[in-house]
Amino acid sequence: MSSTSSPKNNPPDHPQNYYLTTPIYYVNDAPHIGHAYTTLACDVMARFLRLDGVNVKFLTGTDEHGQKVEKAAIEAKQAPQDFVDRVSGNFRQLGQAMNFSNDDFIRTTEERHKKSVQALWRILKEKDEIYLDSYAGWYSVRDEAFYGEDELIDGHGGKKLAPTGAEVEWVEEPSYFFRLHKWQQPLLDFYGKHPDFVQPRTRMNEVKKFVEGGLRDLSVSRTSFKWGVAVPDDPDHVMYVWIDALTNYLTAAGYPDTKSQEFQTFWPANLHMVGKDILRFHAVYWPAFLMAAGVEPPQRVFAHGWWTNEDEKISKSLGNIIDPFKLIEQYGLDPVRYFLLREVPFGKDGDFSKTAMVTRMNSELANDFGNLAQRVLSMIHKNCDAQVPQPGAMKKADKALIEKAHSLLDALYPYFQEQAFHRVLNSLWRVIGDANRYTDEQAPWALKKTDQERMNTVLYVLAEVIRHLSILTQPFMPDSTGKLLDQLSVATSARCFAYLGPDYALAAGTSLPKPEGVFPRYAEEEGRESG
RNA sequence: GGCGGAGUAGCUCAGUUGGUUAGAGCACCGGAAUCAUAAUCCGGGUGUCGGCGGUUCGAGUCCGCCCUCCGCUACCA
Numbered sequence: 001m002s003s004t005s006s007p008k009n010n011p012p013d014h015p016q017n018y019y020l021t022t023p024i025y026y027v028n029d030a031p032h033i034g035h036a037y038t039t040l041a042c043d044v045m046a047r048f049l050r051l052d053g054v055n056v057k058f059l060t061g062t063d064e065h066g067q068k069v070e071k072a073a074i075e076a077k078q079a080p081q082d083f084v085d086r087v088s089g090n091f092r093q094l095g096q097a098m099n100f101s102n103d104d105f106i107r108t109t110e111e112r113h114k115k116s117v118q119a120l121w122r123i124l125k126e127k128d129e130i131y132l133d134s135y136a137g138w139y140s141v142r143d144e145a146f147y148g149e150d151e152l153i154d155g156h157g158g159k160k161l162a163p164t165g166a167e168v169e170w171v172e173e174p175s176y177f178f179r180l181h182k183w184q185q186p187l188l189d190f191y192g193k194h195p196d197f198v199q200p201r202t203r204m205n206e207v208k209k210f211v212e213g214g215l216r217d218l219s220v221s222r223t224s225f226k227w228g229v230a231v232p233d234d235p236d237h238v239m240y241v242w243i244d245a246l247t248n249y250l251t252a253a254g255y256p257d258t259k260s261q262e263f264q265t266f267w268p269a270n271l272h273m274v275g276k277d278i279l280r281f282h283a284v285y286w287p288a289f290l291m292a293a294g295v296e297p298p299q300r301v302f303a304h305g306w307w308t309n310e311d312e313k314i315s316k317s318l319g320n321i322i323d324p325f326k327l328i329e330q331y332g333l334d335p336v337r338y339f340l341l342r343e344v345p346f347g348k349d350g351d352f353s354k355t356a357m358v359t360r361m362n363s364e365l366a367n368d369f370g371n372l373a374q375r376v377l378s379m380i381h382k383n384c385d386a387q388v389p390q391p392g393a394m395k396k397a398d399k400a401l402i403e404k405a406h407s408l409l410d411a412l413y414p415y416f417q418e419q420a421f422h423r424v425l426n427s428l429w430r431v432i433g434d435a436n437r438y439t440d441e442q443a444p445w446a447l448k449k450t451d452q453e454r455m456n457t458v459l460y461v462l463a464e465v466i467r468h469l470s471i472l473t474q475p476f477m478p479d480s481t482g483k484l485l486d487q488l489s490v491a492t493s494a495r496c497f498a499y500l501g502p503d504y505a506l507a508a509g510t511s512l513p514k515p516e517g518v519f520p521r522y523a524e525e526e527g528r529e530s531g
Numbered sequence: 532g533g534c535g536g537a538g539u540a541g542c543u544c545a546g547u548u549g550g551u552u553a554g555a556g557c558a559c560c561g562g563a564a565u566c567a568u569a570a571u572c573c574g575g576g577u578g579u580c581g582g583c584g585g586u587u588c589g590a591g592u593c594c595g596c597c598c599u600c601c602g603c604u605a606c607c608a
Binding site: 023024025026027028029063066068135137145146180202203205206207209210212213215216218219220240241242245276277278279280281284285343345349351356359362363364366367368370371372373374375376377378379382383426429436437439440441443444445446448517519520521 | 533534535536543544555556557558563564565566567568570571572573601602603604605606607608
């Protein structure tokens with residue numbers, strides 16, 4: 001972005017460029033809280049880095065191939081392409097509703113992607129990393145899945161059944177395979193050199209153990225359906241999910257043009273954010289594909305946890321899927337964004353409950369932060385002629401509070417570096433608590449009658465602290481903090497981290513608009529229960 | 532079964548390399564204040580730190596055994 005960041009705001013371990021991705025979401029699903037959560041985490045990360053002056057590329061998108069999509073399109077009586085054009089829009093809408101700031105939205109049905117995957121395939125084929133064989137196994141038509149011999153259970157009359165109870169049949173089809181097994185040791189070496197490759201740490205252990213247990217070659221093509229990227233020089237095959245889907249990260253960086261500015265700037269990706277269910281694909285298959293193709297693997301894969309709904313596992317059959325659009329409608333966007341990253345240590349599973357949502361929203365947003373801003377800005381509006389007051393000499397308590405605001409950014413860096421969003425918010429709210437305490441101790445409403453200059457100083461200190469808190473909270477709640485900064489008459493161009501600290505402090509005499517609450521309390525509506 | 536993680540106040544959890552009377556938030560009770568979105572601030576906990584044993588001057592923090600819960604153990608994204 002700009003070169004105005006001071007060295008202090010750009011420590012040496014901060015990269016100049018940062019490429020982060022969400023998984024591409026399978027269009028067959030309706031957007032749910034899990035999608036919103038993954039992308040939100042990336043959005044907050046991306047916004048933080050941009051405010052810090054980093055050149056960010058933030059990618060999300062949709063996965064649009066596969067047998068299920070093909071079937072769903074037939075059921076919807078649409079051509080597959082028309083079908084995916086329609087449903088992929090649901091995920092763009094989610095992005096709008098959640099105020100996501102992704103720089104690109106990739107779809108696997110786009111030309112650029114087909115070109116990219118086919119280029120990767122050709123390289124793997126030339127290097128003999130892919131070979132043609134046949135895939136055989138026990139297949140359940142009902143489950144649309146293969147099962148291992150040891151998973152099967154005995155049914156009536158010697159019939160074999162899937163663990164789900166469905167009948168299985170022995171199926172053989174030709175398939176290309178990726179020589180995954182030969183990458184076992186290179187992967188282990190890679191993990192050894194990059195112990196933080198997978199986060200949280202316990203997930204790294206799982207991945208390592210999995211690889212240590214030995215790897216089987218991976219089936220990477222299918223002949224049983226057509227809706228996919230064609231395998232080069234073999235029209236009977238389309239690519240199976242792994243190579244197709246994972247390669248989206250390369251495509252968006254400009255692959256196969258590895259000499260391009262885009263690719264040189266952004267590859268290898270700094271962070272792939274994923275749900276824990278697809279960790280293995282990202283932490284094992286993906287780096288193996290890349291190493292085999294001679295492309296550098298990404299720097300980090302973060303596997304976050306799952307949400308439950310009122311302590312119940314979320315599932316379609318239970319009908320308790322959490323609709324992010326409804327959440328936003330009910331509680332407002334920023335409270336939802338705040339809740340999702342505050343309620344649960346990032347990386348762990350968490351529970352969504354109405355009482356927890358309302359408690360966080362009312363006590364931490366409305367009472368702690370919202371009310372702090374409102375009480376301070378109201379006093380300034382009424383007692384300081386609606387202008388930033390002129391501070392007098394600073395006392396010890398004033399300096400102590402201001403200093404806490406000034407040192408916040410440095411305290412937040414390490415938390416952002418490890419995606420510990422809950423700790424970031426915790427640190428910010430500690431200063432909010434300090435500011436509320438300071439307000440009570442200094443009692444500017446009493447100073448109004450006894451010492452106006454001192455009152456001005458106290459209110460100035462508080463306004464300056466609120467400026468810092470607002471700037472730093474922007475990644476989480478861009479709308480609300482934007483309104484707060486409007487109320488402090490901070491120019492939109494002066495809201496990045498380079499403007500933190502005393503050099504760009506509020507100027508006395510700046511006129512301020514009439515303050516309005518930005519974090520409403522949630523009041524239960526009588527006689528209305530929403531599901 | 533194998534490997535890994537976790538069991539700390541009513542609830543959710545912090546507790547660095549072992550060291551003064553084990554902490555935070557929420558909830559609950561009492562008080563102060565009245566600038567503010569009836570918001571804020573202060574005070575209040577006798578918790579077998581899962582159980583047993585061990586190492587140590589000293590263990591929630593190290594070692595051993597046991598109990599309980601959770602995750603991973605390959606082709607549904």
